Amino acid sequence: DVHKIAAFYHNHGFIRAKVGEPRVTYVEGDGLHITIELEEGEQFGVGAVTVEGDLIEPQEKLLEVVRIGKEKVFNREVVRKDILSLRNRYADVGYAYAEVVPATRENEEKKVVDITYRISKGKKVRFERINITGNNITRDKVIRRELKAVEGEYFSGKALRRSTQNLHRLGFFEDVEVRTKKGSSDDSMILDVNVKERRTGSFSIGAGYSSVDKAIATFQVSQNNLMGRGQKISTSARLGSKSSQYDIRFIEPWLFDRPLSTSFDLYKWEREYDEYTKDSLGVGLSVGFPLTGLGLDEFTRGSVGYAYDNADISDIADEASQVIKDMEGSNVTSSITIGIRRDSKDRPWNTHEGSVNSLSFEYAGGLLGGDAYFNKYRARSAWYFPVIWDTVFLVQGRWGYVTRRSGGDLPVYQKFRLGGINSVRGFDYASISPVDPATGDRIGGEKMMVYNLEYRFPLVAEQGIVGLVFFDAGNVFEKDESWTFSGIRRTAGAGIRWYSPIGPLRLEYGKNLDRREGEDSGNWEFTVGGIF
Known part of the structure; x- marks a missing residue:
């Protein structure tokens, strides 16, 4: 506690604050009394901030990563972070052992502290071995x-951080530990x-319920690191009283050991609607670069696919x-x-920070x-x-637009529909x-927008159990309708996600906030599986 009190004062400009040793006395009928003597001294602000020594960039450029000059009062914790920022700046260009020493000078008249960061860059360092x-x-x-770090190339702190992030993003590892030590x-x-x-x-194995299919069962078997090569293969089936869908998918993330990804997809899908039955067979091939x-x-x-x-x-x-x-x-x-x-997500699931932004154009026919x-x-x-206490806030928007060209058709199943x-x-x-106003059949729309707000929080962090609350909003429009938030369908709800010993589990309930005639008040959906 004494150290915490001293640190508090030193981080708020009281550079001469003295905190005495605690005295403990016993008062009969009132228990133990703890007395800590404190001498604050005067509060000091921040004066001139400079860097000197082995400068790899102009002083003005280096000072861009220094924060102490933006503080109203002297703060030792900020100085410590500035030292780390300057060392990282040097490490990113190969000076792994750069030293940064802060020198302070107190100005009694103005009650400020002038700070000079003295930098010794040392030798430029290469990776000898990985x-x-x-x-x-x-x-x-x-x-x-x-890995962005390569044997024989110069050390880079940024490359190390990016390498660690890339390995996490693979999804193959529970933990990644990257350490450095001096070479020969x-x-x-x-x-x-x-x-x-x-x-x-x-x-x-998943299950759900809908007013169309009643009970729905899903099955999937996948391997995301086939034979240790990083390839992915999966087979899945979705079975309902009125539908069935089968899919086989293979992904090669590094074709010919180059950063070219390829995927192959083969599927068969049959669905019995109230108005018709659709039985489709398809194949897809795509290349990423x-x-x-x-x-x-x-x-x-x-x-391109x-x-x-x-x-x-x-x-x-x-x-x-x-x-x-x-x-x-x-x-x-x-x-x-x-x-x-x-895609800059820090990891493929249980994401804490980053973003996903995408645009696509599909051309059919002709x-x-x-x-x-x-x-x-x-x-x-x-x-x-990322928010406080290891919680995460997600904001997501998706939009779609499809238009028919002359010479062919735009099938109902190629239009947009939302829900689920x-x-x-x-x-x-x-x-x-x-x-369709004449029959009441759902015929899809040419325009779509959907928005999701989600707040995730750990329930049992050690076991990977996460709770969440969400708000969803979306709608589908015909080609002659304008994009509008008027009449947008809205839901709110909560759920639990758990990457459990028997596999990923997702249980969520959404409540319809603007229920209309013939609609349910809400809906439950869940999936649960196993790993091998």
Whole structure:
């Protein structure tokens, strides 16, 4: 307590504050009394702030990372952080052993403290060797290709921080420990990377309920680090009383050991609607690539993908909407999608900070053939903000627009619909949609927007149990309607997420805040699985 009191005063300008040793006395009938003598002294502000010594940049540039000059009163803690900031600045260009010593001079007349940071940069240091341990399954090259530190190149503190972040983002490791030690000479350094692997294979079983499908069961088996090569493969099935969906997906994140990602997707989907039955078979192939050559950062990637979908529409009800009757028979969609995405999340799940921003354009028909002719645009922006007590605030918006081109059709199933655990929680899956005024059928819309606010907080941090509260809002519009917040569908709710020993679990309830006739007051959805 004495040290805390002294630190408080020294961080608030009382540089001469003296805190005496505590005296403990016993007063009969009143217990122990603790007395601490305190001499505050006068409060000092901040005077001139300079840097001198081995300057790698002009003084004005180095002072940009120094905060003490912005303080009203002298603060030792801020000085300590300034020392770390200056050392990091030097470390980022190879001076790993740079020393920064603050020299202070008290000005009695003005009651300020002048501060000079004296810098000795030392020798420029290279990475002599990088040792990797703890990876019993993951191959060395999978780890090394994520490292921004390279053997033989100059030390960089920024590269070390980015390397650690990249390894966390893989999702293969429970813990990543990066340590440095002196090498065989004063200008060399050894980097030790120790990882603790987690199980990356998983199976999951999920259940849900909707007014259309009643009970829904989902099954998935996946491996996110196939044979330790960093490849991902998954198979999944979604079964309901009126629908079934099967999917096989493979992802190679580093094609030919280059930062080119490829993915292959094969699926079969059958769904029995009240008005018709849709049975589709499709395949997709995409390639992702970095855009650093265009001056963008390493978090930003571009992608190009091709998709082929053959949907057979049958069993159309006599009273169905005409736009649904027009789809009867085979409907082929052949499309190319071009996208750009920036993902700076610190980790793939249980994210604490970072953002995801993406834009995509899908072109169907024309020279690609098929029956569907449309242009589809999508955008997403999601931001994660760390708050106090290890809590996180998420703000997310998603938008979509699709327009039919002459020469082909725009099927109902290519339009937008919202609802469900991944869009507007509290509504059944795809239940938010424009309807045909003549039949009441949901026919989808050409415009879509959805917004999510979420506050996550640890419930049992050691066990990975997280609670959350959320607010969702979204709507779908026809092509002649304007984008508007008037009539937007709104829900609020809470949930629990747990990365448990038997797998990821997600349980959430959303309450409909503007319930309309025929709608449920809310909806529960959950998933639970296992790992191997």
